[in-house]
Amino acid sequence: MGKLLVVGSVALDTVKTPFGEVTEVLGGSATYFSTAASYFTSVDLIAVVGEDFPEQHVAFLKSRKIDLAGLERRPGATFRWKGAYSHQLNEAQTLDTRLNVFETFRPKIPAQYSSPDVLFLGNIDPNLQLDVLQQVKRPALVACDTMNFWINGKRDALWNVLQHIDILIINDGEARALGEDTNLVKVAKKILARGPKHLIVKRGEYGVLMFNDKQVFGAPAFPLDDVRDPTGAGDTFAGGFLGYLAATGNRSPEAMRQAIIFGSVMASFTVEAFSLDRLRILDYKEIETRFKEFKRLTHFEDIEA
Amino acid sequence: MGKLLVVGSVALDTVKTPFGEVTEVLGGSATYFSTAASYFTSVDLIAVVGEDFPEQHVAFLKSRKIDLAGLERRPGATFRWKGAYSHQLNEAQTLDTRLNVFETFRPKIPAQYSSPDVLFLGNIDPNLQLDVLQQVKRPALVACDTMNFWINGKRDALWNVLQHIDILIINDGEARALGEDTNLVKVAKKILARGPKHLIVKRGEYGVLMFNDKQVFGAPAFPLDDVRDPTGAGDTFAGGFLGYLAATGNRSPEAMRQAIIFGSVMASFTVEAFSLDRLRILDYKEIETRFKEFKRLTHFEDIEA
Numbered sequence: 001m002g003k004l005l006v007v008g009s010v011a012l013d014t015v016k017t018p019f020g021e022v023t024e025v026l027g028g029s030a031t032y033f034s035t036a037a038s039y040f041t042s043v044d045l046i047a048v049v050g051e052d053f054p055e056q057h058v059a060f061l062k063s064r065k066i067d068l069a070g071l072e073r074r075p076g077a078t079f080r081w082k083g084a085y086s087h088q089l090n091e092a093q094t095l096d097t098r099l100n101v102f103e104t105f106r107p108k109i110p111a112q113y114s115s116p117d118v119l120f121l122g123n124i125d126p127n128l129q130l131d132v133l134q135q136v137k138r139p140a141l142v143a144c145d146t147m148n149f150w151i152n153g154k155r156d157a158l159w160n161v162l163q164h165i166d167i168l169i170i171n172d173g174e175a176r177a178l179g180e181d182t183n184l185v186k187v188a189k190k191i192l193a194r195g196p197k198h199l200i201v202k203r204g205e206y207g208v209l210m211f212n213d214k215q216v217f218g219a220p221a222f223p224l225d226d227v228r229d230p231t232g233a234g235d236t237f238a239g240g241f242l243g244y245l246a247a248t249g250n251r252s253p254e255a256m257r258q259a260i261i262f263g264s265v266m267a268s269f270t271v272e273a274f275s276l277d278r279l280r281i282l283d284y285k286e287i288e289t290r291f292k293e294f295k296r297l298t299h300f301e302d303i304e305a
Numbered sequence: 306m307g308k309l310l311v312v313g314s315v316a317l318d319t320v321k322t323p324f325g326e327v328t329e330v331l332g333g334s335a336t337y338f339s340t341a342a343s344y345f346t347s348v349d350l351i352a353v354v355g356e357d358f359p360e361q362h363v364a365f366l367k368s369r370k371i372d373l374a375g376l377e378r379r380p381g382a383t384f385r386w387k388g389a390y391s392h393q394l395n396e397a398q399t400l401d402t403r404l405n406v407f408e409t410f411r412p413k414i415p416a417q418y419s420s421p422d423v424l425f426l427g428n429i430d431p432n433l434q435l436d437v438l439q440q441v442k443r444p445a446l447v448a449c450d451t452m453n454f455w456i457n458g459k460r461d462a463l464w465n466v467l468q469h470i471d472i473l474i475i476n477d478g479e480a481r482a483l484g485e486d487t488n489l490v491k492v493a494k495k496i497l498a499r500g501p502k503h504l505i506v507k508r509g510e511y512g513v514l515m516f517n518d519k520q521v522f523g524a525p526a527f528p529l530d531d532v533r534d535p536t537g538a539g540d541t542f543a544g545g546f547l548g549y550l551a552a553t554g555n556r557s558p559e560a561m562r563q564a565i566i567f568g569s570v571m572a573s574f575t576v577e578a579f580s581l582d583r584l585r586i587l588d589y590k591e592i593e594t595r596f597k598e599f600k601r602l603t604h605f606e607d608i609e610a
Binding site for chain 2: 087088182185186203205206216223224254258261295299
């Protein structure tokens with residue numbers, strides 16, 4: 001079982017959807033990522049929280065066997081995000097962002113984390129992503145996320161990061177902004193030419209596409225009759241995807257495809273409740289069951305020809 | 306090989322996309338449908354055109370072995386549609402609609418068409434769809450399309466139609482309007498409770514979902530690096546889907562899933578060029594090749610558990 005290192009945010013979220021609202025609940029990209037990944041492999045977390053970060057959240061992450069030696073606690077307040085979703089649940093409207101201690105976050109990799117098998121660079125300043133890369137022995141697999149803020153504001157630094165990673169995991173709007181084209185196949189060609197061996201495009205309720213220079217893999221999202229809060233779905237996807245790959249150590253195209261499905265399965269659970277509430281009560285048997293349901297959802301017989 | 310009867314529109318389209326524009330080219334729901342279906346089975350077409358309908362288009366439809374005994378030619382002008390697409394190519398903006406002879410279209414089913422194996426009621430007034438149903442011996446399979454104009458304006462008549470059909474094929478916006486919910490799983494339950502055994506939701510570049518009371522099947526759209534004009538994709542999908550089902554006579558869940566893929570394959574060709582230009586030069590071997598590419602696109606190994 002491989003060691004998975006993640007760098008990203010731990011936050012307190014205030015979220016309103018048509019199905020309810022929650023105030024200052026556990027959130028953050030690294031939180032969703034590491035919790036999802038923890039079902040598959042051991043996870044080391046690098047993030048920062050403030051003095052006000054509730055002990056119960058630390059206890060929850062520990063209960064998932066996530067190693068918190070890299071969870072820095074600094075004077076000041078924890079990162080807060082406030083957002084709302086309309087009925088379509090497609091895109092969050094950010095109402096307020098208070099970076100607080102996250103604003104001056106400089107990830108420091110503890111010595112015992114410096115040889116991960118798999119590294120996930122969550123959505124932070126690309127210069128910090130580069131800095132993390134320089135602090136570790138090159139892992140067998142490096143993946144990263146980003147967002148429009150960096151695509152528009154630090155494009156050169158971001159392209160520099162992309163030269164050093166294996167997998168870029170972003171949503172479709174970000175992919176189109178980075179590739180400067182509306183056609184995703186063209187976008188994928190452009191991005192793959194600049195470094196990453198794989199591009200994974202997250203499309204929310206429409207599923208996911210994975211491109212490399214040889215093939216494309218596409219999967220729909222799992223149709224659910226009760227979606228409460230899409231917050232964290234993308235980070236959960238990435239956690240399930242890389243958690244599975246770290247666990248198997250297998251990098252075959254077939255393992256990559258199964259990893260995409262495990263990521264999609266994890267995301268499908270996250271959106272069923274606010275915050276990480278569905279993951280809190282999830283067991284591995286449910287993950288396997290939903291994987292098999294995914295197979296039934298997408299399977300068809302090939303033709304003979 | 307089963308007989309497939311389609312009732313719908315034949316039109317002259319003027320279309321502008323970021324990749325070009327065309328003026329008064331062959332279009333219409335029944336045109337795309339029947340051309341796509343003609344690759345799988347024999348098709349009888351019920352539609353109306355005006356005196357100005359170019360003979361070359363009649364010749365093209367005949368070249369596809371589509372039976373045109375039901376193609377009425379009436380005094381006046383052929384139905385014209387003018388539309389434009391922005392870069393995302395997701396939704397057409399209608400610039401002008403001139404129903405012309407289509408406005409007073411009253412489908413009359415010739416005696417030799419009155420026992421089809423499969424019937425497709427294209428997007429026309431639900432009262433006319435009912436009228437067509439009354440003119441034929443109940444086919445083994447009846448599918449229908451509709452649009453927001455009828456969902457909003459003739460909802461009761463439409464629900465009446467839906468009691469008499471097997472498969473409703475609509476896009477996701479229409480499904481949400483008809484089911485009065487944003488969640489497609491809930492929408493499907495509502496619609497299936499009112500008559501149809503299957504609901505097929507077309508999602509453009511995101512693919513398709515098929516619901517019945519036992520299962521859901523989902524497939525992404527085929528990723529293409531050169532999409533020129535999405536006009537007719539949905540009707541082409543329906544034509545490939547029902548053409549394949551008419552041809553096999555097999556109604557098993559497995560055949561339905563393969564039919565969804567054949568429909569998706571046909572739609573993926575249509576969008577590669579304006580009007581029906583890609584279908585004009587398409588041969589069946591290309592269809593089989595792309596079906597197999599679809600299998601590679603979506604395949605993953607199940608887990609053992």
